[in-house]
Amino acid sequence: MAIADLANPTRFMALSGRLLPWLGIACALAFAAGLYMTFFVAPDDYQQGATVKIMFLHVPAAWLAMMCYSVMAVSALGTLIWKHPLADVSARAAAPIGAAFTFLSLITGSLWGKPMWGTYWVWDARLTSVLVLFIMYLGLIALWRTVEDPIRAGKATAVLTLVGAINLPIIKFSVDWWNTLHQPASVVRLDGPAIHPTILWPLLVMALAFTLLFFTLHMMAMRNEVLRRRLRTLQLGAASARTATARPQAAE
Numbered sequence: 001m002a003i004a005d006l007a008n009p010t011r012f013m014a015l016s017g018r019l020l021p022w023l024g025i026a027c028a029l030a031f032a033a034g035l036y037m038t039f040f041v042a043p044d045d046y047q048q049g050a051t052v053k054i055m056f057l058h059v060p061a062a063w064l065a066m067m068c069y070s071v072m073a074v075s076a077l078g079t080l081i082w083k084h085p086l087a088d089v090s091a092r093a094a095a096p097i098g099a100a101f102t103f104l105s106l107i108t109g110s111l112w113g114k115p116m117w118g119t120y121w122v123w124d125a126r127l128t129s130v131l132v133l134f135i136m137y138l139g140l141i142a143l144w145r146t147v148e149d150p151i152r153a154g155k156a157t158a159v160l161t162l163v164g165a166i167n168l169p170i171i172k173f174s175v176d177w178w179n180t181l182h183q184p185a186s187v188v189r190l191d192g193p194a195i196h197p198t199i200l201w202p203l204l205v206m207a208l209a210f211t212l213l214f215f216t217l218h219m220m221a222m223r224n225e226v227l228r229r230r231l232r233t234l235q236l237g238a239a240s241a242r243t244a245t246a247r248p249q250a251a252e
Contacts, residue, residue, distance in 0.1 A: 009226050012086060016219045023216045030209035037202035051115050056203055058108035060210035061101045065133060066168055068098030068214065072140075073165040076158035086222070088154030089229075091161065092144055093221035097214060099137035106130060117181055125174040126182045129167055136164045150229060 038056045045052035071094050078087030109127065110120040121127065140157050147153035175182045195203070 009086060009089075013223060013226060016223055020216065020219055020223075023212060023219065027209060027212035027216050030205060030212050034202060034206035034209045037205055042199050042202045048116065051112060052199075054108050054112040055199075056206045058105060058112055059203060060207040061105040061108060062130070063207055064210045064214050065098055065102035065105050065130070066171060067211070068094050068101060069133065069137075069161075069165065069168060071218070072098065072161050073168075076161040079154050079158040080162075086226075088150065088158070089222050089225045090218070091154070091157065093218055093225050095137055095141050095144070097217050097221065099134060099141065101210075101214070102130060102134040102137060106134060113181075122181060124180045124182065125178040126171065126180050129171045129174055132167055133164075133171065136167065140164075150232075 034056070038053060042053070042056070044050050072091045075087045075091035075094070078084035079091065106127075109130075113122075114120050140160060143157050143160065144153050147156060174180060
């Protein structure tokens with residue numbers, strides 16, 4: 001099956017129905033391996049102690065918060081430029097998941113920051129830009145729910161999503177552009193990761209588990225959105241039929 005064939009919602013529903021069980025199994029196995037490595041392989045930090053374990057939730061959640069918005073930005077291009085029938089479905093399905101990952105990132109970051117920085121929150125460039133990302137997610141979700149027509153809602157949110165995408169490089173490079181409490185990048189670096197393998201590998205496995213969780217939840221949410229729109233179409237058709245039937249009777 002060609003990728004272009006997935007533009008057909010019926011074919012997408014058939015393919016996703018076959019993939020979902022395998023994605024769920026892979027996600028469960030990745031989480032089992034990641035949690036085992038987190039608690040039994042990764043050592044405690046000599047300064048932070050066991051609180052460093054929060055990193056294995058915080059960092060993947062932060063990565064996925066940005067990845068979800070990137071998926072929404074690509075979907076927005078698909079809505080506005082290529083008119084892909086599933087692009088808006090993809091963006092709408094990703095928004096609540098991205099908001100959840102961003103919220104988890106903020107909460108775990110605050111819990112990690114308290115023993116390290118002495119406070120749960122500072123108006124640090126990285127923290128503030130991630131908070132802006134969370135507010136953007138909530139705003140997009142609210143806009144989708146405010147506009148009843150899916151087509152109009154999809155176009156409006158696509159434009160807003162692309163405007164908000166400028167925040168992604170700000171989040172990524174905020175530690176390089178400004179003096180922040182966050183450490184610079186230590187995994188994705190030109191000269192290689194600066195983390196010991198006993199911490200790096202559990203972190204990467206947890207990141208894989210979070211990524212598989214996103215794809216699983218995203219595909220499920222897309223299927224639900226397709227079914228919701230089909231139901232809406234049937235309801236509108238039934239209402240139109242009742243109106244058309246009532247008009248001749250009223251004329252008599």
